[in-house]
Amino acid sequence: MKTLSSLALLAAAIVVVTPAAAQDVMAADLNHDGKITRAEFTASRLANFARFDRNADGVVSQADLGRIARFRPQAGATLQQFIAAADIDHDGQVTRDELARAPTPVFDRADANRDGVVDGAETAVLRANFAQMRGR
Numbered sequence: 001m002k003t004l005s006s007l008a009l010l011a012a013a014i015v016v017v018t019p020a021a022a023q024d025v026m027a028a029d030l031n032h033d034g035k036i037t038r039a040e041f042t043a044s045r046l047a048n049f050a051r052f053d054r055n056a057d058g059v060v061s062q063a064d065l066g067r068i069a070r071f072r073p074q075a076g077a078t079l080q081q082f083i084a085a086a087d088i089d090h091d092g093q094v095t096r097d098e099l100a101r102a103p104t105p106v107f108d109r110a111d112a113n114r115d116g117v118v119d120g121a122e123t124a125v126l127r128a129n130f131a132q133m134r135g136r
């Protein structure tokens with residue numbers, strides 16, 4: 001069920017702020033300078049694209065769920081939520097290009113002063129929120 005949890009993670013990185021999504025933002029610091037730029041965030045999101053395109057046809061769509069949908073309706077709902085958020089041309093599938101241009105509500109929320117960079121102070125707030133969410 002590893003694929004399903006990573007699918008949930010990808011959806012979380014796009015549509016909702018969860019502890020997993022907060023972790024996603026922090027994990028996106030590719031050059032380890034303690035700051036996460038929007039470019040780093042979208043690049044790290046894109047890096048996961050191939051993992052979700054399970055049938056390797058270049059798009060993430062319902063077809064990538066395959067038989068899992070029958071046993072795990074929740075996985076289908078998660079995928080639908082992801083497609084709804086990132087499918088810019090509304091053709092029911094998400095291309096790599098669409099994912100690159102998809103909105104970044106999780107990043108935007110972490111970037112409290114909206115300068116396009118989540119810096120050390122903002123990361124600290126994110127970590128604190130994350131710890132609080134875990135503690136609940």
Ligand SMILES: [Ca+2]
Nearest residue numbers: 053057059064
């Ligand atoms: Ca696919």
Ligand SMILES: [Ca+2]
Nearest residue numbers: 087089091093
């Ligand atoms: Ca599309």
Ligand SMILES: [Ca+2]
Nearest residue numbers: 111115117118
């Ligand atoms: Ca900032």
